Amino acid sequence: MDVDSFVIGNFIYLTLKNAVPLILASSGEAVSERAGVINLGVEGSMLVGALTGVITTLITGNVWLGFLAGGLAGLALALLHGLISVLFGGNQIVSGLAIAMIGGGITALVGRAYVGRSLFGLRPPPIYPYEVPGPDHLKPILSSVLKQDIMVFISIVIPLLITYMLFRTKLGSAIRACGENPVIAESLGVNVITTRLVAVGLGGFLSGLGGAYLSLGVVGSWVENLTAGMGWIAVGLVPLAMWIPSRTLLTSYLMAALISTSYMLQGRIGVSSYFLVMIPYITTVVMLSIVSIERFKVRLGAPSALGKPYIREERLG
Amino acid sequence: MNDVEVNKSLFLNAHNLSRPTIPLLRVKGISKRFGNVIALDDVSLDIYDGEIHALLGENGAGKTTLANILYGIYQPDSGYIELSGRKIKLGTPQDAISYGIVLVQQYPMLIDKMTVAENLALSIKDLGYLSSVRKIYGLIREISIKYDISLEPEMIVSNLSFSEKQYVELLRALILNAKILILDEPTTMLTTYERRKLFVILRKLIDEGRAVVLITHKVSEALEVSDRITVLRRGAVVSSRPKSEYDYNELVKLIMGSNVNDVTPVKYIHRQRSAPPEDVLVIKELNVANDIGLIAVRNVSLSVKAGEIVGIAGVSGNGQKELAEAIVGLRRVRSGRIVLSGVDVTNKEPYERIKNGLAYIPEDRLKYGIVGEMSVAENFILKNYKAFSKLLFINMRKVMDFASKNIDLYHIVTRSPLERAKVLSGGNIQKLIVSRELGLNTKVVLAHNPTLGLDIASAKLVHNELLNVRDRGAGILLISEDLDEVIKLSDRILVMYRGSIVYDVSRDKLSIGDIEKAMLGLLNA
Ligand SMILES: Nc1ncnc2c1ncn2[C@@H]1O[C@H](COP(=O)(O)OP(=O)(O)OP(=O)(O)O)[C@@H](O)[C@H]1O
Ligand SMILES: [Mg+2]
Numbered sequence: 157m158d159v160d161s162f163v164i165g166n167f168i169y170l171t172l173k174n175a176v177p178l179i180l181a182s183s184g185e186a187v188s189e190r191a192g193v194i195n196l197g198v199e200g201s202m203l204v205g206a207l208t209g210v211i212t213t214l215i216t217g218n219v220w221l222g223f224l225a226g227g228l229a230g231l232a233l234a235l236l237h238g239l240i241s242v243l244f245g246g247n248q249i250v251s252g253l254a255i256a257m258i259g260g261g262i263t264a265l266v267g268r269a270y271v272g273r274s275l276f277g278l279r280p281p282p283i284y285p286y287e288v289p290g291p292d293h294l295k296p297i298l299s300s301v302l303k304q305d306i307m308v309f310i311s312i313v314i315p316l317l318i319t320y321m322l323f324r325t326k327l328g329s330a331i332r333a334c335g336e337n338p339v340i341a342e343s344l345g346v347n348v349i350t351t352r353l354v355a356v357g358l359g360g361f362l363s364g365l366g367g368a369y370l371s372l373g374v375v376g377s378w379v380e381n382l383t384a385g386m387g388w389i390a391v392g393l394v395p396l397a398m399w400i401p402s403r404t405l406l407t408s409y410l411m412a413a414l415i416s417t418s419y420m421l422q423g424r425i426g427v428s429s430y431f432l433v434m435i436p437y438i439t440t441v442v443m444l445s446i447v448s449i450e451r452f453k454v455r456l457g458a459p460s461a462l463g464k465p466y467i468r469e470e471r472l473g
Numbered sequence: 474m475n476d477v478e479v480n481k482s483l484f485l486n487a488h489n490l491s492r493p494t495i496p497l498l499r500v501k502g503i504s505k506r507f508g509n510v511i512a513l514d515d516v517s518l519d520i521y522d523g524e525i526h527a528l529l530g531e532n533g534a535g536k537t538t539l540a541n542i543l544y545g546i547y548q549p550d551s552g553y554i555e556l557s558g559r560k561i562k563l564g565t566p567q568d569a570i571s572y573g574i575v576l577v578q579q580y581p582m583l584i585d586k587m588t589v590a591e592n593l594a595l596s597i598k599d600l601g602y603l604s605s606v607r608k609i610y611g612l613i614r615e616i617s618i619k620y621d622i623s624l625e626p627e628m629i630v631s632n633l634s635f636s637e638k639q640y641v642e643l644l645r646a647l648i649l650n651a652k653i654l655i656l657d658e659p660t661t662m663l664t665t666y667e668r669r670k671l672f673v674i675l676r677k678l679i680d681e682g683r684a685v686v687l688i689t690h691k692v693s694e695a696l697e698v699s700d701r702i703t704v705l706r707r708g709a710v711v712s713s714r715p716k717s718e719y720d721y722n723e724l725v726k727l728i729m730g731s732n733v734n735d736v737t738p739v740k741y742i743h744r745q746r747s748a749p750p751e752d753v754l755v756i757k758e759l760n761v762a763n764d765i766g767l768i769a770v771r772n773v774s775l776s777v778k779a780g781e782i783v784g785i786a787g788v789s790g791n792g793q794k795e796l797a798e799a800i801v802g803l804r805r806v807r808s809g810r811i812v813l814s815g816v817d818v819t820n821k822e823p824y825e826r827i828k829n830g831l832a833y834i835p836e837d838r839l840k841y842g843i844v845g846e847m848s849v850a851e852n853f854i855l856k857n858y859k860a861f862s863k864l865l866f867i868n869m870r871k872v873m874d875f876a877s878k879n880i881d882l883y884h885i886v887t888r889s890p891l892e893r894a895k896v897l898s899g900g901n902i903q904k905l906i907v908s909r910e911l912g913l914n915t916k917v918v919l920a921h922n923p924t925l926g927l928d929i930a931s932a933k934l935v936h937n938e939l940l941n942v943r944d945r946g947a948g949i950l951l952i953s954e955d956l957d958e959v960i961k962l963s964d965r966i967l968v969m970y971r972g973s974i975v976y977d978v979s980r981d982k983l984s985i986g987d988i989e990k991a992m993l994g995l996l997n998a
Contacts, residue, residue, distance in 0.1 A: 327602040329591040333584045340582045343546070344595040344645075345567055454764055457586075 165296025167416055172304055173374050175405075175412035176311045177202065177366035177383075181390035182408060183315040183401035184362025188234075190322060190399055191355030192335035192461040196252030197237050198363045199387025200259020201230035205364025206371035207263045210270055210378040213278050222278075223307070223368050230364015231357050233259055238356040242349055245465040260381065270378045279376055280305035307369055312405060314362070319402040331355050335459030338466035348466050363387065385437060392440035395447040398456045411436055495558045497522045497684050498543075498574070498653055503552035505538055507896060509888040512538040514708040516552070520653065525675055525685045527695035527716075530705035531728055531928035532900020533886040536688045537579065539705070540657050543686075544576035545569040570596065573652035575645065577659060579688075579899075579926070581638035583630045589613065589641050590626035596645050609648075616647050620674050635789050635954075636667040643674065654678065655686040660694060661926050662789060662954055664992070672698045690928040692724045706730050707886075729930060750779040752812075753830075753948035754800075754917045759809035761792075761799045768807070769795040771972040777917065777948035782939070784951045784963030785974075788992055792972035793952045794836065797921045800950070801833045802826050803841070814916050827856065830916030830947075834906055834923045838899070842906040845895025849887050850876035852894045853909050879908045883934065899926045904934070911938045918942060918949040924958060936962060956988065970994045 181198050188195045195201075205226035213222030233255055240251040284302035288295050322328035330351045333341035338348045370386065371378055389411060397403035418432040447456060496519035505513040512535045520526050530536050541547045543554070545563035553560055556572050563569045569576070583592050590613055594606045613626040622640045630638060639659055646654045656675075660668045675685050675698065689695055695702050696716065703713040704727040712719075712727050754777040761770035769792040777783045787793055798804035800811060802823035811819045813829040835841035843852045850869075853876045854861050861872050876890040883904040887897055894902065907923065920939060924932040939962060943949055952969075953959050959966055966983055968976035968991035976991035978984075990996045 321603070324605050324607070325603050326594045326597075326600050326606060329587060329594050329606060330602070332587060332591075333595055336584045336586055340584055341595070343566055343576075343578065343582045344584075344592065345570060345598075346595050347567075455766065460586075 161293045162296045163420070165298075165300040167300075167413075167420060168297065169300035169303070170416035170419065171409065171412045172300070172308050173412075174415050175408045176308055176373065177370045177386055178390050178393060178408035178411055179311045179315060179404055180366030180369065181363040181387060182393040182397065182404040183318055184359035184366075185391055186359075186394050186397060186399050186401045186404060187318060187322065187331065187362075188356045188359035189394055189462055190335045190459055191331045191352045192338060192459055192464060192466070193238070193241060193352050193356050194248045194252060194391075194463050195234060195237050195255070195356060195359055196249060196391060197233060197255025197259065198359075198391050199383055199385070200256040201233045201360045201363035202367030202370065202383045202387045202390075203259045203263040203381070204233050205230040205367030206382050207267045207270065207367075207378055208364070209368030210273070210275065210371050213275060213372060214270070214273060217278065219275075219278050219280050219372055222372050223365060226368025226372075227361040227365040230367060231361040234356050234360020234363065235353065237360075238353045241465060242352045242356065245467045248463050248465065256387070263382075264380050267378050267380060271380065272377060275372065275376050278372075280307055280373055283309070305373060307373055311369075315401040315405050318358075319400060322401060327351075327354075332459070334466075335461055337461055338464070342466075342468070352466070363390070366390070389436060389440050392444045395453070395456060395458065396443055399459065411439070414439060496520055497557060499555040499558075500539075500543070501553050501555065503539070503542060503549045503554070505535075505542060505547060505549050508892075510886075510892075510896075511708050513542070513549070516705070516708070516710050518703050518710060518713050520684050520686060521701070522652070522682050522684045523679050524700040525679055525687055525698055527699035527702045528686055528688045528705060529690060529692065529695050529702060529724065529728055531690060532904075532926075532931055533707075533898035534705040534728075535708040536690075536705055537657055537898070538708075540576055540578075540655050540686075540688060543569065543574055543653075543655055546576075567598075570598075570649055570651075573650065575649050575651035575654055577639065577642040577646060577654065577656045579657040579661070581635070581642055583638055583641055585629075585631040587630060588626065589624055589628050589630060589633075589644075592630060592641060593626075593645055593648055596649055612648060613644065616644055620647070620677060622674070635662045636664075636671075639663075639671070647678075651683065653684045653686065655688070657688045658690070658926060659687070660689065660691070664788065664956065664989070666989075668694075690728070692721055692728070692929070695724070696721060704728055725929070728928070750781070750946075752776045753779050753814050754950060755810075755812040756800070757810045757812070759796070759799065759811065760807040761795045761804060762807055763792075763795050769972050770799065773809075773969075773972075773974055775950075775967060775974065777950050779916070779946050779948050780943060781964045782943055782949040782951055782962050783965045783967065784953065784959035785967045785969050786953065786956050786959045786988055786992060787969035789954050791969050793921070793954075793969055795972075796969070797833075797836070797919060797952055800826075800919050801831065801835075830914065832910040832915040832918045832947075834903075834910055834918065834920040836921040836925065836952075838902045838906060839895060843894040843902055846893055848891045849880070849885070849894050849897070849905060850890035852905055853879055856909060879905075883908050884930070900928060900931050903927055904931055907935050907938055911942050915942060915947050918947055919952070920949060921952045922954055923951070924953075924955065956985075956992070960985065960988075968992055968996075 181202055185195060185198055208229035209222040209226030212225035213219050237251050237255045240246040241248040282303040283306055288299045288302055290298055322331060330346045333346055334348050334351050342348050367383060371382055393404055393407040393411060396407045415436050418435045421432055422429045498520040500516060500518050503513055503516045516539060528536050542549050545565045545568045554563060561572055590606050590609055593613060594600055594609055597609060600609060610626040617624050624640055679685055687699060699716050701715050702719055704711045756773060756775050759770055759773045760768055763769035773796060795804060799806050802821060805820055810817060813826055813831055816829050818826050839845060850872050854872055858867060861867050873890055880890060885901045885904050924935050939949055951962055963980060965979050967974045968988055970991060976996060
């Protein structure tokens with residue numbers, strides 16, 4: 157077998173897979189931020205989703221129920237963030253960090269019993285379970301796509317649907333209005349609290365789903381702190397995607413490619429593997445610093461009321 | 474409407490004085506306090522269909538508070554509201570809308586980054602949350618055509634002029650099929666032409682059997698367009714009668730009560746100077762970008778002499794905001810120079826400019842004029858707190874005395890000098906800022922729409938103060954959308970259009986027609 161096409165096939169396979177949690181979590185976070193709510197708890201929602209997915213799949217023997225349960229767990233944790241920051245008008249950053257920690261803590265505790273439990277035979281099946289056709293040297297590349305499970309393709313459709321929702325429908329207008337100016341949104345007839353909760357909830361569901369994919373689709377088991385910062389990277393990808401969910405496809409694939417590269421280079425070149433693993437995080441930090449410069453933020457289209465709590469019956473001016 | 478009803482409403486329009494016993498909307502005994510401030514005190518009034526009902530009152534009289542209660546934004550402490558004889562509860566704007574009551578707020582309340590249709594979609598209950606916004610394009614076009622409003626559903630709100638934004642709000646009311654439209658000072662920022670056009674539309678609306686409540690503090694406007702006038706003073710109704718029963722002077726007296734004698738007429742005298750005085754503000758070939766990086770001020774050069782008022786007229790959104798912010802140092806300039814009393818302050822900190830004698834009366838009062846969370850007293854001394862402090866400590870008694878004196882002098886309505894500044898009414902906030910800025914030893918004043926939303930008395934007070942500092946030898950750059958104000962006060966008048974100064978005339982050669990043309994960009998065409 158041709159080594160080059162094997163490497164390329166492997167790279168594509170890994171990239172497509174690794175991108176799924178990033179796409180789901182960051183397009184979900186984009187919705188939440190479009191409504192004006194930063195949810196730094198993405199990492200927590202992903203962890204909870206990952207563990208709940210594993211447990212549910214082990215109990216029911218059905219991986220799809222596992223995904224659903226993972227999403228719902230992520231949603232539940234995000235709603236806790238919603239409760240604190242939207243309903244009670246608490247500080248979004250503090251609340252989000254707390255959620256991230258709660259997610260990490262709970263899963264470490266509950267997950268102990270599940271560490272290493274194999275999901276053998278329970279993982280999502282490839283869309284093309286047969287022998288891949290075609291000439292030998294193309295096989296690895298073809299299989300890198302055909303041997304993926306359906307979630308890889310669903311994760312491409314979801315950001316597109318969300319983008320349509322956000323920029324074409326009334327719900328999308330309501331969400332964006334809450335992120336631009338909640339006082340005006342309310343006066344136009346939007347229920348800001350409900351709308352923000354819906355957006356945060358949707359973000360949480362997608363983060364949970366992304367987490368579940370990480371455990372069920374990528375790794376195939378539960379380990380403590382399975383996400384290893386994926387949630388934070390996802391949050392960082394949102395401004396890069398200019399808060400447009402469909403663009404998170406692009407940023408997530410780029411980031412996933414970087415992650416796959418750093419995996420594949422490990423042990424092959426004379427650079428410490430610690431450094432290689434750091435690359436995606438360093439990239440995130442650098443890019444985040446650049447886009448947080450106020451001028452860039454405005455040009456990238458950051459929601460004006462991002463991070464600002466909304467409290468009713470304030471003077472309107 | 475069946476034939477009988479049509480006949481009835483025609484009959485009513487023809488005989489404005491013979492009213493049915495049941496008004497469309499009855500406000501009964503409404504009171505509302507904010508802490509110790511009584512914003513509304515036992516207010517009762519009746520609003521009839523087919524009528525424009527003007528609500529007059531000076532700054533802080535409670536007009537906006539009443540409007541907000543009718544729109545479900547605030548809850549009254551006591552009293553009730555009846556619609557066609559039935560008591561209703563207005564808990565939220567949604568409730569109000571469902572009863573056909575819609576408020577067009579003082580400043581357009583729209584999301585700038587979204588399109589006209591997206592903004593309007595938010596208010597339409599019948600449009601499902603997952604339906605496409607495009608579904609209402611047809612409806613928007615239909616209504617725009619009917620009322621002769623030139624707007625397209627895909628237009629982005631931030632690209633619209635102030636009056637266009639107001640039309641979006643009107644469209645909203647019409648799409649919601651409002652039976653009662655409340656407009657909170659809709660004409661503040663409009664040109665004469667735009668105002669006329671608005672009134673034509675309002676007439677059309679009441680001819681359809683709707684009721685319009687027009688909030689204003691311009692007596693002439695109420696007399697020009699309304700059918701019935703209610704005067705509010707300090708939160709209480711002092712009079713509510715058909716328009717024909719009032720005359721101008723009586724209305725002024727009713728609005729101001731015992732304060733009426735305090736209104737010293739403004740002496741708009743423009744002195745002849747002997748020696749040409751020096752320039753206190755010089756701007757050379759200034760280029761400034763707006764928030765999204767587009768050039769908003771193009772090659773602007775101008776100078777203001779000591780003892781002179783230079784007025785910049787223009788329709789809002791033509792670079793005035795960016796120019797003002799560049800002069801005070803809140804916005805960087807791309808190129809060009811700004812010189813204050815001989816000192817080049819281009820791209821220096823605002824502090825450098827204050828030190829060189831610049832006073833600023835900002836357009837956005839809440840953002841740049843006051844620190845809303847601080848007390849009224851503290852806001853008075855923001856710029857010269859040093860005069861009130863010894864070592865590290867501020868002498869609060871001195872501050873309170875100073876504040877109380879200013880509060881009396883400028884008739885600022887506040888429950889105490891310790892009240893948070895942001896809860897004052899718009900007019901009172903402006904009085905606070907003007908008294909602080911012009912009380913200083915200023916050499917240059919930048920005044921941006923200084924009387925926007927002020928009542929007659931307050932506006933005159935501001936004008937008087939500006940003329941006083943001018944007479945003390947300060948140079949004033951007055952940027953205003955109120956053409957009358959520019960003409961009354963300025964020694965020289967410039968017109969800004971699309972970022973450039975397109976017209977420059979001294980007071981004795983001015984032609985209002987040319988200025989208005991220049992404002993619309995028709996002069997050089
Ligand atoms: N949210 C609030 N908190 C405290 N005080 C308030 C609040 N809203 C209004 N007030 C006070 O109620 C009074 C009436 O204010 P309101 O805004 O209704 O006046 P207005 O007639 O609309 O004046 P303007 O012409 O200046 O807009 C003012 O004294 C104001 O300080
Ligand atoms: Mg008002």
